[in-house]
Amino acid sequence: MSHHYITFKDVCFSYPNSKPVLNGVNCTITHGESVALIGANGMGKSTLLSLIVGIHLNFKGSIVVGDIPVQKAALPHIREHIGYVFQDAEAQLFMPTVYEDIAFGPRNYHLPEEEVQKRVQSALDTVGISHLKDRACYTLSGGEKRAVSIATVLALSPDILLLDEPSIALDPCSRRNLIHLLKTFQHTQIIATHDLDLVMEVCRRTLIINEGTIAHDGPTKELLTNEKLLRENGLELPLCLQQPNWA
Numbered sequence: 148m149s150h151h152y153i154t155f156k157d158v159c160f161s162y163p164n165s166k167p168v169l170n171g172v173n174c175t176i177t178h179g180e181s182v183a184l185i186g187a188n189g190m191g192k193s194t195l196l197s198l199i200v201g202i203h204l205n206f207k208g209s210i211v212v213g214d215i216p217v218q219k220a221a222l223p224h225i226r227e228h229i230g231y232v233f234q235d236a237e238a239q240l241f242m243p244t245v246y247e248d249i250a251f252g253p254r255n256y257h258l259p260e261e262e263v264q265k266r267v268q269s270a271l272d273t274v275g276i277s278h279l280k281d282r283a284c285y286t287l288s289g290g291e292k293r294a295v296s297i298a299t300v301l302a303l304s305p306d307i308l309l310l311d312e313p314s315i316a317l318d319p320c321s322r323r324n325l326i327h328l329l330k331t332f333q334h335t336q337i338i339a340t341h342d343l344d345l346v347m348e349v350c351r352r353t354l355i356i357n358e359g360t361i362a363h364d365g366p367t368k369e370l371l372t373n374e375k376l377l378r379e380n381g382l383e384l385p386l387c388l389q390q391p392n393w394a
């Protein structure tokens with residue numbers, strides 16, 4: 148996979164016995180782009196990300212990652228290139244300790260143990276959580292779990308990052324560290340988030356999802372400063388553009 152683009156063509160998807168969530172999604176994310184996926188609760192942001200890694204395969208239309216259509220046989224190859232941070236950090240952590248969890252992915256690719264150790268340490272350092280290395284995952288706080296889930300993905304050196312609410316539960320310094328990390332990530336990334344201030348800093352392009360389709364697709368600077376358009380899509384101006392409202 149030489150070019151890390153993602154194309155959605157007429158993508159429709161429904162969960163069993165439910166009304167359609169996605170109803171004709173069309174767009175292309177090009178190589179090296181950093182794109183925000185925003186929209187009100189329940190509009191399908193997490194669902195759309197989950198389709199890219201083939202968590203549900205019964206969608207209509209096509210999704211192509213690089214030059215590979217998302218289909219069952221291609222999933223191991225596609226997943227090799229994608230780092231996916233779940234909205235629910237807890238669902239991502241399943242090994243007894245933080246170290247084991249971060250090492251799981253590299254070990255799965257049969258990397259030598261020395262390389263595994265290097266990758267784990269580098270991911271821990273990048274996210275700033277070396278002190279959590281030997282902790283049992285179930286004892287971590289919400290923000291600590293979120294940070295570990297980001298480290299598990301970084302240890303795989305992904306070419307494409309899919310991040311679902313990456314800043315949720317992070318304290319201000321950890322969030323700032325994450326923003327720096329995302330700004331320096333050179334490859335393709337899609338960030339589903341309600342943190343519109345993070346979007347302003349990290350993503351040049353924004354997609355607004357509404358009623359099962361990409362209702363707006365354009366430069367972040369234009370979409371996130373358009374109060375009327377944001378309101379029509381169940382959103383508000385980023386906090387940095389709002390007037391302070393002191394009690």
Ligand SMILES: Nc1ncnc2c1ncn2[C@@H]1O[C@H](COP(=O)(O)OP(=O)(O)OP(=O)(O)O)[C@@H](O)[C@H]1O
Binds near residue numbers: 162191192
């Ligand atoms: N496993 C499931 N089975 C049935 N319906 C589901 C399932 N998961 C999500 N949904 C429904 O699909 C719709 C889209 O959910 P999704 O989680 O993709 O939204 P979202 O835009 O990520 O929302 P949020 O901003 O709250 O994270 C919602 O109506 C949700 O209730």
Ligand SMILES: [Mg+2]
Binds near residue numbers: 192193234311
């Ligand atoms: Mg979601």
